Structure formats: C-alpha cells, structure tokens
Amino acid sequence: MKPAIRFVDVVKKFGDQVVLDHVNVEFLAGKTTVIAGGSGQGKSVSLKLILGLMAPDSGQILVDGCDVGKLSRKELDQVRAKFGVLFQGSALLDSMTVWENVALPLRERTKIKDEELISRVEGALAQFDLTGHGDKFPAQLSGGMKKRVGLARATMLKPDIVLFDEPTTGLDPQITMDIYRLFFRTQKEFGFTSIIVSHDIPKVFNLADQVVILNDGTMTVFEHPEDIQHSEDPNIMEFVEQTMGDVYSSSEELE
C-alpha cells in the first residue's frame, strides 16, 4: 500500500519540550487514519507539520514523496492545493450563507462558469444533506449542520488528502456518530486519504483503517483497534488506562 504521507525520523520540540521524538509513521493513500492521544500530546502540531505550517527540528515529512520542509513557497502552495482541511470549529464565514460558504473554494480557486458552479454547489449540498438550507446563515444552523457545511466546503475541490482536527468537538454523542458515518461514507465515495484527529474513542476506531496512538512523543500504529487494549507497550498501556479504560471496562461489564 502506497503511503500518501510519511514521517521519517521526525523530531519536533518547543524549547525543552519534545513533542515528537524521532517519529516514523505512514498514512496510507486512500485510507482513513485516526490519530488519538491525550490533550497536548502533539496531534494538532502533527497536522501543522503535514501542511508545512510548522517545520520539524529534524527528520522529513513526505507528502506524495515531496519533502514539505524543503519546498519553495510556490511548490508548497501546490502541495497544499491537494488538501482539504477541517479544523476544530467549522470556520464558516458568518456573513455568508451556507450556499456562499460552500461555493467559496470554487470561486477562489477555479474559473468555472456560473452554470457549473451552481450545479456543483447544489450537488455538494445534496451530498451532505443540506438541500433547502442554502440560504441560511451559520448562526441559524445546528452544530451538526455546521460541521456538514464545513465538510462540504473542505471537499469541494476534490482534494487528495483531507485533514480533520477534532471535527466533532461540542457535539452530542448521537450527532457525533452521525457526522463520523458521513465522513466515512464521503471518504469511501471520493477515495481521498483521510486523517482524523479524534477524542471520540473508541467507537471511531472501529470505523478507521488504522489507528495511530500519539503518546509521550511516540506514534504507534494499530491496524486492529482491539489490539490497542491488549498492547503490552507501557506507552500504550498508559494511554489505554488514562483514556480508554473506563469505556472498555464498562462495556465488558455489560457483556
């Protein structure tokens, strides 16, 4: 399986604080990887490294084989054009309607004619269950709808890679699962490489192709989520105990 993104011996520090300590990891093309880890472990920093918004202290981050740390401004822009990004909050423009928010990437980045623009925006609204809501402003939307608009906008330009940073923060558990199902459905349909940073464990793990646990500067890859709780790696055991423990023991009690 071809990796879309590779970290090669990546070190990232802030002063004395080592956030990533010689990390080697591959994010598979056309698959969904969930990155999980406690608060402050470096999940958002990892996404910023991938986008070239931050540089590693040493090591390389390869996106489709290109070292993002060694690109010119122009080359970096070309690499960034491959990405759709949905960060915490949906970052919708409050003064624009849903329709205009979704149309924005097409207006900014392409020169397509009005007719095609309209048909693509209407198509995206339908894809994300937003038909009939185009004239609303973000303030008039529920939390789940805002995320769907953000997702429609992030995928409007048919990106090769989509990055989600804690996309369901602030949503109730039912809506959270609905949003994740929509993500996974969209990923399968569009075939993009998807990296999701998530706190919503462990339910989300079962929907992912691989799970990367980030703890104490180290990334560990799991192909099967159930392997996480059986790991004998002290790093992972600490993570399971602190983050997953209650959930798993309570589900075992129910069986």
Ligand SMILES: Nc1ncnc2c1ncn2[C@@H]1O[C@H](COP(=O)(O)OP(=O)(O)O)[C@@H](O)[C@H]1O
């Ligand atoms: N620009 C920065 N300058 C200094 N420290 C930072 C910066 N960005 C992140 N950090 C620190 O790096 C660590 C990891 O941050 P982050 O990736 O945001 O964590 P999270 O896993 O919660 O997303 C945190 O301790 C944070 O304070």
Ligand SMILES: [Mg+2]
């Ligand atoms: Mg974060």
